[in-house]
Amino acid sequence: METTSDFLNIKDVNTAFKINGKYYDAISHINLTVHHDEILAIVGESGCGKSTLATTIMGLHDPSETKISGEIDFEGTDLLKLDEAGYNKFRGAKIGMIFQDPLSALNPLKRIEDQISEVMTYHTKLTAEQKHNRVLELLKEVGIVDPKRTAHQFPHQLSGGMRQRVIIAIAIACKPDLIIADEPTTALDVTIQAQILDVLRKIQAENHAGIILITHDLGVVAETADRVAVMYAGQIVEEGSVEQIFNTPKHPYTRSLLRSMPQRDNQNDDLYVIQGNVPSLQKMPQIGDRFAPRIPWVKPEEHEKNPTMHEIEPGHEVRCTCYKSFSFPDQVGSVKA
Amino acid sequence: MWKTILRRIMIMIPEVIILSLLVFLLAKAMPGDPFTGSINPKADPAQLHHLMKLNGLYDPWYQQYWNWVVHLFHGNLGNSYQYQEPVTRLIGSRAVNTLWLALFTTILTYCFALPMGMYAAKHEGKLPDSIIRVYTYVTYCIPFFVILVIGIWIFGYVLGWFPTTGSISSTATPGIGSIGSRFYHILLPGILGALFGTVNVVQYLRSEVIDAKRSDYVRTARSKGVPEKDIYKHHIFRNSLLPIAAFAGYSITGLLNGSLFTETVFSYPGMGLLFINSISYRDYTVITALVLIYGILNLLGTLLSDIILSIVDPRIRIE
Numbered sequence: 001m002e003t004t005s006d007f008l009n010i011k012d013v014n015t016a017f018k019i020n021g022k023y024y025d026a027i028s029h030i031n032l033t034v035h036h037d038e039i040l041a042i043v044g045e046s047g048c049g050k051s052t053l054a055t056t057i058m059g060l061h062d063p064s065e066t067k068i069s070g071e072i073d074f075e076g077t078d079l080l081k082l083d084e085a086g087y088n089k090f091r092g093a094k095i096g097m098i099f100q101d102p103l104s105a106l107n108p109l110k111r112i113e114d115q116i117s118e119v120m121t122y123h124t125k126l127t128a129e130q131k132h133n134r135v136l137e138l139l140k141e142v143g144i145v146d147p148k149r150t151a152h153q154f155p156h157q158l159s160g161g162m163r164q165r166v167i168i169a170i171a172i173a174c175k176p177d178l179i180i181a182d183e184p185t186t187a188l189d190v191t192i193q194a195q196i197l198d199v200l201r202k203i204q205a206e207n208h209a210g211i212i213l214i215t216h217d218l219g220v221v222a223e224t225a226d227r228v229a230v231m232y233a234g235q236i237v238e239e240g241s242v243e244q245i246f247n248t249p250k251h252p253y254t255r256s257l258l259r260s261m262p263q264r265d266n267q268n269d270d271l272y273v274i275q276g277n278v279p280s281l282q283k284m285p286q287i288g289d290r291f292a293p294r295i296p297w298v299k300p301e302e303h304e305k306n307p308t309m310h311e312i313e314p315g316h317e318v319r320c321t322c323y324k325s326f327s328f329p330d331q332v333g334s335v336k337a
Numbered sequence: 338m339w340k341t342i343l344r345r346i347m348i349m350i351p352e353v354i355i356l357s358l359l360v361f362l363l364a365k366a367m368p369g370d371p372f373t374g375s376i377n378p379k380a381d382p383a384q385l386h387h388l389m390k391l392n393g394l395y396d397p398w399y400q401q402y403w404n405w406v407v408h409l410f411h412g413n414l415g416n417s418y419q420y421q422e423p424v425t426r427l428i429g430s431r432a433v434n435t436l437w438l439a440l441f442t443t444i445l446t447y448c449f450a451l452p453m454g455m456y457a458a459k460h461e462g463k464l465p466d467s468i469i470r471v472y473t474y475v476t477y478c479i480p481f482f483v484i485l486v487i488g489i490w491i492f493g494y495v496l497g498w499f500p501t502t503g504s505i506s507s508t509a510t511p512g513i514g515s516i517g518s519r520f521y522h523i524l525l526p527g528i529l530g531a532l533f534g535t536v537n538v539v540q541y542l543r544s545e546v547i548d549a550k551r552s553d554y555v556r557t558a559r560s561k562g563v564p565e566k567d568i569y570k571h572h573i574f575r576n577s578l579l580p581i582a583a584f585a586g587y588s589i590t591g592l593l594n595g596s597l598f599t600e601t602v603f604s605y606p607g608m609g610l611l612f613i614n615s616i617s618y619r620d621y622t623v624i625t626a627l628v629l630i631y632g633i634l635n636l637l638g639t640l641l642s643d644i645i646l647s648i649v650d651p652r653i654r655i656e
Contacts, residue, residue, distance in 0.1 A: 058560055060556060060560065085564065087562075088562040088563070088564055089562065090562070091559065091560055091562035092561035093562060097557075097560040099553060099556070099560075104552065104554065105554055105557045106557065107554040107558070107572055108554070108651075108652060109575060109576055109579070109649075109650065109651060118561060119561040119562065122561065122562050122563060123562060154651040154652070156651070156652045167557070170561065
């Protein structure tokens with residue numbers, strides 16, 4: 001899958017948060033690549049580190065509370081080596097971010113127009129009039145029916161879907177190469193979700209941007225993404241093309257996730273439930289397969305001592321060796337838990 | 338906008354009527370009368386009854402109330418029993434003193450509080466923040482009049498920097514000299530009042546700024562590549578000042594309450610001191626007039642707050 005079009009290389013990135021004076025890894029040893037013209041989906045349960053990865057790329061962590069190591073190579077620059085001023089040249093200009101909760105992500109006291117043009121103030125030399133025209137153009141692009149009216153309004157006067165469109169407009173205002181969309185549709189109802197995803201895809205086609213789509217909604221992934229990285233407890237456990245992940249999932253966690261999703265052929269059965277929870281940061285196991293406690297019927301010797309990523313097909317990697325013999329307890333050949 | 342204000346003023350009318358009725362009845366319910374203390378104890382009780390009757394104090398309460406209201410509309414608040422002077426003139430001369438003191442205190446309060454609150458919040462958890470927090474907690478714990486007395490003792494008596502009583506020095510020359518002297522006299526009460534008043538504003542502003550710092554819209558601003566300095570200027574401070582601005586209207590009330598203490602401790606001839614004195618002398622006309630004025634100022638303060646809020650916060654702007 002390595003092509004020349006990759007422009008974001010995340011190499012061995014760790015982000016640790018300070019809790020009561022000690023640092024705990026929220027994400028560990030993340031390796032990822034994003035290419036132009038592709039949507040990379042990052043999926044996983046709540047608390048598995050998806051959003052931490054996004055905010056790490058954006059440099060939104062308070063350095064006094066977090067420790068970040070590794071390398072984020074963005075078009076030849078290591079973002080993690082930049083100071084605030086240096087980072088600000090990338091944020092908003094080359095990397096745009098779309099946030100999860102459109103209701104609170106806009107400043108309640110500023111008009112939509114000011115919030116969108118603010119990003120251009122810092123990254124372009126456009127005149128006030130050019131900015132105004134660009135705002136209207138952007139609003140139209142993200143599917144707002146009456147851009148003139150909306151530009152003059154305040155966030156509370158807009159619906160959730162419209163606000164998310166405004167946030168997308170902010171993210172794409174400077175035609176970034178990378179768009180990070182952190183659960184862009186979670187707070188929206190289903191009909192609006194589809195529209196927002198359409199907008200994202202359209203923008204990507206026009207700008208040749210790479211998109212990191214963070215979501216826990218596998219339906220959205222199947223519909224939108226080109227490649228998928230599955231995260232569990234701060235690690236990537238499986239990575240591959242959307243076909244590979246959905247047709248031949250390998251890692252027990254990926255398989256559990258897919259099995260716990262309602263589908264046409266299992267609508268009469270009970271949905272599969274993964275036992276237990278994602279461990280909290282303080283209780284994260286540091287050695288062994290982090291998913292092992294949630295599949296207790298798998299024998300310890302089937303896990304690797306120090307699980308690493310194994311390439312099983314070009315572009316399809318999976319962590320740990322337990323996938324080889326894994327099966328669900330209610331399926332043939334399994335040991336009852 | 339104007340419609341809202343007009344509606345608010347309309348609502349104030351019944352409020353003022355109820356207020357005036359309460360004020361009047363409560364003043365009447367106080368034991369004692371305005372004359373017993375001020376005439377010769379050996380005087381004929383009939384004389385006293387005559388005085389009471391002359392002043393209409395034996396009339397039924399509704400009649401007394403009605404007379405009072407009618408006079409009120411003619412701008413006549415009656416005569417002070419104690420000073421034998423029209424209440425309007427009595428209050429008028431003192432209101433100016435109170436106004437200057439209150440104005441000076443307010444300005445000083447915000448001059449101290451805004452930078453302190455913002456600085457504390459910006460450097461949350463660091464040493465300056467801790468110092469400011471300790472200052473606010475300590476000040477908050479001490480009763481206001483104790484602060485005043487300690488302030489007078491240190492700055493007025495021990496150090497002798499400021500005058501400790503009155504509103505103007507008896508030797509002040511008219512014109513520029515009298516303005517200087519007046520200002521000199523409000524310095525200490527103003528500063529002490531401001532030191533006390535800052536506490537609420539600092540704490541409030543500090544927590545607003547800290548909330549704003551962690552809000553999603555500030556994160557959005559960061560992701561736009563806005564420099565930290567501008568984030569504070571355009572997003573955090575502006576949004577945090579909003580409730581403070583709205584609070585300003587209400588703070589009128591606090592100042593007037595404060596003036597009761599300040600003016601009594603400093604023997605500063607303002608409305609607060611007049612109020613305390615007239616209570617001790619059962620000077621009904623002055624008490625009712627003052628409480629009514631305080632009450633109406635309160636109502637105006639809330640109205641002002643609502644107007645300020647509707648100007649600065651688009652969410653409650655009424656189209």
